[in-house]
Amino acid sequence: MYQIINTEVEKYLKSLPDIEDPVMRKMEEYAAKNDFPIIGREGGKLLYLITKIKNPSLVVEMGSGFGYSGYFFAKALKKGKVVLIDYLDRNINLAKDFFKEGNLLDKAQFRVGDAVQIGQEYKNIDILFLDLEKVRYLEAIQILEKNLSEDGIIIADNVLYQGKVVFEKEDRKAKVLDSFNRYMFENYFSVILPIRDGILLGVKK
Numbered sequence: 109m110y111q112i113i114n115t116e117v118e119k120y121l122k123s124l125p126d127i128e129d130p131v132m133r134k135m136e137e138y139a140a141k142n143d144f145p146i147i148g149r150e151g152g153k154l155l156y157l158i159t160k161i162k163n164p165s166l167v168v169e170m171g172s173g174f175g176y177s178g179y180f181f182a183k184a185l186k187k188g189k190v191v192l193i194d195y196l197d198r199n200i201n202l203a204k205d206f207f208k209e210g211n212l213l214d215k216a217q218f219r220v221g222d223a224v225q226i227g228q229e230y231k232n233i234d235i236l237f238l239d240l241e242k243v244r245y246l247e248a249i250q251i252l253e254k255n256l257s258e259d260g261i262i263i264a265d266n267v268l269y270q271g272k273v274v275f276e277k278e279d280r281k282a283k284v285l286d287s288f289n290r291y292m293f294e295n296y297f298s299v300i301l302p303i304r305d306g307i308l309l310g311v312k313k
């Protein structure tokens with residue numbers, strides 16, 4: 109794993125005062141205990157901010173895990189819903205439990221199955237969040253882009269892939285992510301924020 113942000117800067121960022129939400133904290137503890145990769149507090153707060161600014165009617169998450177990223181979307185939603193999709197029943201059931209505890213069940217829809225397949229059922233997606241298998245990012249956007257609303261936003265996590273897109277260009281996943289990033293920069297107005305593992309934001313040109 110390569111260091112994307114200077115360690116001291118990262119420490120400073122983590123030391124700033126933060127929101128307290130017992131369910132969020134519980135989810136972070138679950139992730140740490142089970143070594144489950146989540147977008148993390150800074151990434152989650154970015155999802156929250158974008159949702160507040162955008163005021164979307166429909167958010168679709170591809171690869172929801174046990175609901176941590178979805179929780180930030182749901183918490184920020186004023187209207188509409190977030191669709192959480194994951195392959196694993198176990199993850200989605202856990203997400204339902206956490207959402208229930210956070211009183212957010214009415215903001216969410218839970219789906220089990222392949223996110224690329226299920227995602228296609230939704231039209232006019234205002235925020236499409238990609239956090240599924242990295243090798244499927246390019247396929248996912250190419251299939252789902254027609255389902256985005258006019259000013260839809262794409263958010264993709266892990267696009268720097270622990271720095272491997274820069275330092276291990278021959279790595280199979282790094283290659284696919286590099287192709288995805290290039291596609292997003294050519295066809296969309298995109299930026300990559302070096303938060304944690306790299307988060308890409310894109311809108312139609």
Ligand SMILES: C[S@@+](CC[C@H](N)C(=O)[O-])C[C@H]1O[C@@H](n2cnc3c(N)ncnc32)[C@H](O)[C@@H]1O
Pocket residue numbers: 145146147148170171172173174175176177178193194195196199221222223224239240241244
């Ligand atoms: C990195 S974890 C998701 C973390 C979550 N987004 C968060 O930040 O809290 C990736 C998840 O995607 C799921 N997944 C991977 N490929 C998928 C696919 N094609 N369809 C549905 N789920 C998928 C895995 O089961 C795993 O739970």
